Amino acid sequence: MSAPRYAYTFQGADNSFKVGRVRVRFDIAYDGTDFSGWAVQPDRRTVQGVLESALCTLLRLPAVPLTVAGRTDAGVHATGQVAHAELADLPDDLLRRLAAVLPADLRVCAVREVPPEFDARFAALWRRYAYRITDARWGADPLQRTQVLAWPRPLDADAMAAAAQPLLGLRDFAAFCKRRAGATTTRTLQLLAVRRDADEITCTVAADAFCHSMVRSLVGALLAVGDGRRPAEWPASLLQLDRRADDVPVAPAHGLTLVEVGYPADAELAARAELTRARRD
Amino acid sequence: MSAPRYAYTFQGADNSFKVGRVRVRFDIAYDGTDFSGWAVQPDRRTVQGVLESALCTLLRLPAVPLTVAGRTDAGVHATGQVAHAELADLPDDLLRRLAAVLPADLRVCAVREVPPEFDARFAALWRRYAYRITDARWGADPLQRTQVLAWPRPLDADAMAAAAQPLLGLRDFAAFCKRRAGATTTRTLQLLAVRRDADEITCTVAADAFCHSMVRSLVGALLAVGDGRRPAEWPASLLQLDRRADDVPVAPAHGLTLVEVGYPADAELAARAELTRARRD
Numbered sequence: 001m002s003a004p005r006y007a008y009t010f011q012g013a014d015n016s017f018k019v020g021r022v023r024v025r026f027d028i029a030y031d032g033t034d035f036s037g038w039a040v041q042p043d044r045r046t047v048q049g050v051l052e053s054a055l056c057t058l059l060r061l062p063a064v065p066l067t068v069a070g071r072t073d074a075g076v077h078a079t080g081q082v083a084h085a086e087l088a089d090l091p092d093d094l095l096r097r098l099a100a101v102l103p104a105d106l107r108v109c110a111v112r113e114v115p116p117e118f119d120a121r122f123a124a125l126w127r128r129y130a131y132r133i134t135d136a137r138w139g140a141d142p143l144q145r146t147q148v149l150a151w152p153r154p155l156d157a158d159a160m161a162a163a164a165q166p167l168l169g170l171r172d173f174a175a176f177c178k179r180r181a182g183a184t185t186t187r188t189l190q191l192l193a194v195r196r197d198a199d200e201i202t203c204t205v206a207a208d209a210f211c212h213s214m215v216r217s218l219v220g221a222l223l224a225v226g227d228g229r230r231p232a233e234w235p236a237s238l239l240q241l242d243r244r245a246d247d248v249p250v251a252p253a254h255g256l257t258l259v260e261v262g263y264p265a266d267a268e269l270a271a272r273a274e275l276t277r278a279r280r281d
Numbered sequence: 282m283s284a285p286r287y288a289y290t291f292q293g294a295d296n297s298f299k300v301g302r303v304r305v306r307f308d309i310a311y312d313g314t315d316f317s318g319w320a321v322q323p324d325r326r327t328v329q330g331v332l333e334s335a336l337c338t339l340l341r342l343p344a345v346p347l348t349v350a351g352r353t354d355a356g357v358h359a360t361g362q363v364a365h366a367e368l369a370d371l372p373d374d375l376l377r378r379l380a381a382v383l384p385a386d387l388r389v390c391a392v393r394e395v396p397p398e399f400d401a402r403f404a405a406l407w408r409r410y411a412y413r414i415t416d417a418r419w420g421a422d423p424l425q426r427t428q429v430l431a432w433p434r435p436l437d438a439d440a441m442a443a444a445a446q447p448l449l450g451l452r453d454f455a456a457f458c459k460r461r462a463g464a465t466t467t468r469t470l471q472l473l474a475v476r477r478d479a480d481e482i483t484c485t486v487a488a489d490a491f492c493h494s495m496v497r498s499l500v501g502a503l504l505a506v507g508d509g510r511r512p513a514e515w516p517a518s519l520l521q522l523d524r525r526a527d528d529v530p531v532a533p534a535h536g537l538t539l540v541e542v543g544y545p546a547d548a549e550l551a552a553r554a555e556l557t558r559a560r561r562d
Binding site for chain 1: 310311312358360376377379380385386387388389390391417418419420421422423424426427428538
């Protein structure tokens, strides 16, 4: 299977037809607090909805479909989200014009032309998330409170780190996923690091991809270990399950931020996208 | 003049009278966005108002007057604000009870007994503020937008640093202050550093004390230099004025955070407070 070629036809505001010929990468940051997640939903304020609407206005197009690396849930933040779209051309000042029309809780930090083989979703090598928690007795720093979970009991970060270790690698994370019919729950967990800095604990998680609620379920399991409700062996023991473990708590959305998405060098983009598609089928 | 002694009398909820005998220091953090500044005002949500009200509820007292190090303006944040109060006693679990009743945009991070000579306002050696600015073309990181000013033009941080240097020392900052009748505008500016880290510029400002709007006026003057509207010599030239300079812009409140207040060792507290009071008279 070769990499697909796109050539969308757009009808501009002047009724002329334009042929899409530039693939454009968008690097995106948002405060997830007031968004119902990434993906468009009827009558909800979503990141995709607001951004596509801004692009339609600026580019005078009826639709600018975006393909995204990580479809974040309601309340989840991003500093390094990536999406792509097919445009007729890339106006020089698109970055500045986007800055002028987008709301302050959504920013496009970079816009650039990429090879036609670049696919924000299927060419990604890994997604990296950070989950921030504080166990300070007084709660979370007010200036960080929308992005740090205040945990009411002391956490043992060393126990959390020990519990994380055996989860790494290519495994079936069914216990940690909200199952979707026909979708695999096998993923390669590349990183699950727990680091304490004073009162704050950051769980950094990277995988080739994540199923729905997987990061927050992994963190929820580690929190149960961290405050002593579960032994350090418990999260790894769940890997034997072939369906969601009901007793794995899903950590609240607001502690989670999509930090970075990794892509291969341009020459390897097509091969990567093909490999990913084959695996998901 | 010797250090004053306090012995407030409180009427408790049980109608018994209690004599204040513990001076308590509060270390305080807040997101200033939804507060009309520190000081109590009728019909406004202020930090002092919310905190004193919480203390009254928890301690069952009709009033708990707080004395504060920095009376921040509406919209200004704090990570290291300090206040003191005179209490009948200091309950062991006051920190945790405050965490439970205070709103998430206001936290008391530490509570401890201090010597009776400790005065959050008059014993302070210095106040340190940080003013954060980004000149990224795309604006401010959504997760930092309530505490970082997005500047629409490129800034020359080196020029700002050069302009800051001759402002240091004991000077009359009348040009940078909203004058209050009878109050001196002479202050010792101990630090005015401008540091760039990628797109973000932080101005760190420390002085023995600040007059009203002084930090934001200093930053406003530096911004005029930074984007080329004024020469680097301009801010220092204003030191000759004996009244507010109308052409000094006051930088917006939300970029400003009170970071730390410095105090002398316990043995020197009384002498420091006496010296400060004498200067202000």
